[in-house]
Amino acid sequence: MLGRGLLLDRDGVVNHDTAYVGFREQFQFIDGIFDFLRAAQDVGYRLAILTNQAGVGRGKYTAEDYYKLTEWMLREFSAQHVNVELVLGCFEHPDAVLPEYKRESYWRKPNPGMVLEAIQKLRLNPSRSVFIGDQLRDLEAAAAGGVAHRLLLSDTLTPAAGMVRIASYAEAKVFLHKISTA
Numbered sequence: 001m002l003g004r005g006l007l008l009d010r011d012g013v014v015n016h017d018t019a020y021v022g023f024r025e026q027f028q029f030i031d032g033i034f035d036f037l038r039a040a041q042d043v044g045y046r047l048a049i050l051t052n053q054a055g056v057g058r059g060k061y062t063a064e065d066y067y068k069l070t071e072w073m074l075r076e077f078s079a080q081h082v083n084v085e086l087v088l089g090c091f092e093h094p095d096a097v098l099p100e101y102k103r104e105s106y107w108r109k110p111n112p113g114m115v116l117e118a119i120q121k122l123r124l125n126p127s128r129s130v131f132i133g134d135q136l137r138d139l140e141a142a143a144a145g146g147v148a149h150r151l152l153l154s155d156t157l158t159p160a161a162g163m164v165r166i167a168s169y170a171e172a173k174v175f176l177h178k179i180s181t182a
């Protein structure tokens, strides 16, 4: 049977978005994320992080910096008993300064490439899966990939049709509990 996935944007969802976070000194986990993800995996959600990383294409940090930071982040998750199974990053951007990354990409949200990749790799049922983003483009990508439940973590943005706004991980936990027991 296909599983349930909890797909997360990174900057602004896992960690505070202080613009072009490329190094661990800049990486600060958002309050409540570990507790929330443990609760999600305990009821059977498989976890993945899907992140636009135009900072690589823009030369703010290198792909190697990004992978190092990702390894460190995964160790921090493990230490908190959170098993993130997949992390996908898109380095391309149409305005990238590095020529090898200067292009449109099907992986770059709001395009659904990373969402579809995660669904396939983790064998997820999108109609039972959840995406949490802090930008409308995250949830546009999720919708284009068929992900049924789309949460906008923001206290400033107005959710578009089909999105549910949440202000904290305590609220996300309530939402998840509701759809998991429905």
Ligand SMILES: [Mg+2]
Binding pocket: 009, 010, 011, 012, 013, 017, 133, 134, 135
């Ligand atoms: Mg974000």
